[in-house]
């Protein structure tokens with residue numbers, strides 16, 4: 165029998181998951197919920213299900229086996245709690261929240277409910293990244309150097325607001341911080357500095373790329389951030405991120421380990437040293453993070469990226485911003501998680 169799946173928050177990224185879910189015959193896409201009713205209605209028409217404005221109503225009327233939650237960072241908490249209390253498994257897009265209070269609370273409820281969860285850290289499901297993890301698993305790691313350069317400001321209105329989007333570290337560079345944990349283990353402490361390099365008023369002659377805005381009159385997050393990470397293993401890490409307008413996206417990593425230098429660009433990887441090679445991610449690798457969730461629910465098994473993993477990765481971002489508040493003093497992760 166097909167798995168009954170509902171979708172909550174059907175804006176930008178939901179389209180990817182809707183299209184990927186549609187390709188699976190073992191998935192019944194039964195319901196779509198959005199606080200903008202028109203968006204839910206359009207999905208209901210396109211995918212032949214029911215539209216809702218309120219997720220509780222969706223849960224109680226449709227009784228889905230699982231839901232795919234793609235709401236903005238600030239809109240997490242009750243959606244996950246109500247799902248867990250009803251035994252509904254969920255996939256949730258990163259970041260799991262904008263603060264630790266919500267993330268820790270939901271983690272406890274999820275644990276008690278025993279439901280299956282997966283967080284949308286899709287880089288982890290690239291075969292190339294999995295291969296790198298295997299190569300690194302037997303070596304001492306010295307340095308994990310990551311960057312996330314975005315060529316401008318994404319269009320959702322919540323993005324430039326700290327309270328709503330969480331800032332670039334929480335909303336976006338979380339992908340790299342999560343990958344750092346995936347490859348090099350837990351982070352013990354984080355030190356951070358942020359800057360506002362431009363004034364975010366309309367620049368003369370600047371043409372933003374697709375999906376990016378020219379300026380924002382409500383821009384209140386840092387546009388440039390640098391972190392130093394102390395890993396529990398003794399390795400050091402850095403993260404540089406910026407959204408100051410320039411020409412291209414550039415997202416990646418270098419990992420220095422005993423006998424090996426790994427370079428990760430997007431979801432592709434190459435390595436030189438006592439072993440040499442390169443590997444590309446599969447063409448539709450972002451689908452795997454969703455498919456692994458569906459497969460786990462059908463098999464009644466845990467996933468590789470459960471909610472608790474999202475909580476720990478969120479904590480690394482928030483430790484960075486907390487360090488900035490404390491004038492650059494290191495912040496221990498143990499202060500935030502749990």
Ligand SMILES: NC(=O)c1ccc[n+]([C@@H]2O[C@H](COP(=O)([O-])OP(=O)(O)OC[C@H]3O[C@@H](n4cnc5c(N)ncnc54)[C@H](O)[C@@H]3O)[C@@H](O)[C@H]2O)c1
Nearest residue numbers: 173174175176177198199234235236237239257258259320
């Ligand atoms: N993994 C990735 O590569 C990736 C890529 C892009 C976005 N994302 C993440 O996905 C999330 C959503 O991003 P987006 O770009 O799709 O945002 P968006 O603003 O385009 O879409 C969010 C949708 O959720 C709806 N919504 C808000 N509150 C709701 C509620 N309480 N109930 C139901 N619907 C609600 C909004 O009306 C909107 O339609 C963000 O956390 C973002 O970081 C992940």
